[in-house]
Amino acid sequence: xxxVMQNPRHLVRRRGQEARLRCSPVKGHSHVYWYRQLPEExxxxxxxxxxxxxxxxxxxxxxxxxxxxxxxxxSILRIQQVVxxxxxxxxxxxxxxxxxxxxxxxxxxxxxxxxL
Amino acid sequence: DAKTTQPNSMESNExxxxxxxxxxxxISGTDYIHWYRQLPSQxxxxVIHGLTSNVNNRMASLxxxxxxxxxxxxxxxxxxxxxxxxxxxxxxxxxxxxxGKGTRLHILP
Numbered sequence: 001x002x003x004v005m006q007n008p009r010h011l012v013r014r015r016g017q018e019a020r021l022r023c024s025p026v027k028g029h030s031h032v033y034w035y036r037q038l039p040e041e042x043x044x045x046x047x048x049x050x051x052x053x054x055x056x057x058x059x060x061x062x063x064x065x066x067x068x069x070x071x072x073x074x075s076i077l078r079i080q081q082v083v084x085x086x087x088x089x090x091x092x093x094x095x096x097x098x099x100x101x102x103x104x105x106x107x108x109x110x111x112x113x114x115x116l
Numbered sequence: 117d118a119k120t121t122q123p124n125s126m127e128s129n130e131x132x133x134x135x136x137x138x139x140x141x142x143i144s145g146t147d148y149i150h151w152y153r154q155l156p157s158q159x160x161x162x163v164i165h166g167l168t169s170n171v172n173n174r175m176a177s178l179x180x181x182x183x184x185x186x187x188x189x190x191x192x193x194x195x196x197x198x199x200x201x202x203x204x205x206x207x208x209x210x211x212x213x214x215x216g217k218g219t220r221l222h223i224l225p
Contacts, residue, residue: 004159033212042203043160043215056212091159093213105213107159 002027004094004108012114019079019086021111025094032075033105034067037089049075082115089113119143120204125220128194136189136219138204143184148207151178151189153200154218160203163189199223 005024013019025032034046048056049069060067064082069075079086089112093105121139128134140149150165164171164178166187171178177190191198203218 035213035215042217043154043213045212045214048212059212093159104162104165107161110159 004092004106006092006108006111008111009109010112012116013082014116015083016081019082019113021077021090023075023077023092023108025075026106029094029096031095032069033093034077035091035093037091039088043091084115087113087115119206120216122204122216122219124217125222127222127224129224130196131193134191134194134221136202136221137186138188139186140206141185143206144208146208149178149180149187150205150207151176152203152205154203155200194223196223196225
């Protein structure tokens with residue numbers, strides 16, 4: 001009965017490299033959300049995806065960031081040409097197929113990205 | 117922006133009840149009140165949610181004011197493991213969660 005899994009847990013990149021963060025939702029969940037938490041700050045919504053569709057990307061930076069949730073496999077958050085300001089904890093959450101105000105989101109342990 | 121107001125931090129003694137307040141004066145009729153908490157170095161976890169009536173579960177109780185403009189999360193007997201940041205969140209029909217700054221709860225042994 002695995003919960004949300006994220007890997008890697010820690011990722012170190014040099015400026016200009018690419019970062020790929022993976023998220024496997026709870027089995028049977030078809031909704032995935034990504035959040036970012038900068039040091040000593042609260043969590044900020046980035047993007048909401050269903051299988052093969054981006055539903056809401058209002059929190060995603062316009063450049064360098066992209067997300068996907070393919071029909072098979074984990075959701076991927078991709079950051080191209082990372083900069084020091086991208087250093088943060090990135091959390092993924094999933095929820096079951098029934099969308100709406102009462103659904104619970106289950107969060108993963110996060111990926112801590114450090115950009116040197 | 118978050119639509120709730122919470123104290124930045126609170127302290128409580130171990131094994132005593134804790135009442136965490138939240139103000140949400142602009143709550144709409146379709147907003148549910150959710151509480152999540154984030155333990156150190158972990159992802160957030162769901163605590164409880166409600167609409168109008170008070171709610172109880174194994175983790176906590178949620179007391180909602182009659183006018184719904186405020187609510188209180190109640191931990192009946194705090195332990196050291198309850199030290200965390202507690203987020204009070206209003207959720208409408210959108211699925212994303214808008215987190216505020218939350219209340220950092222310190223538990224004193």
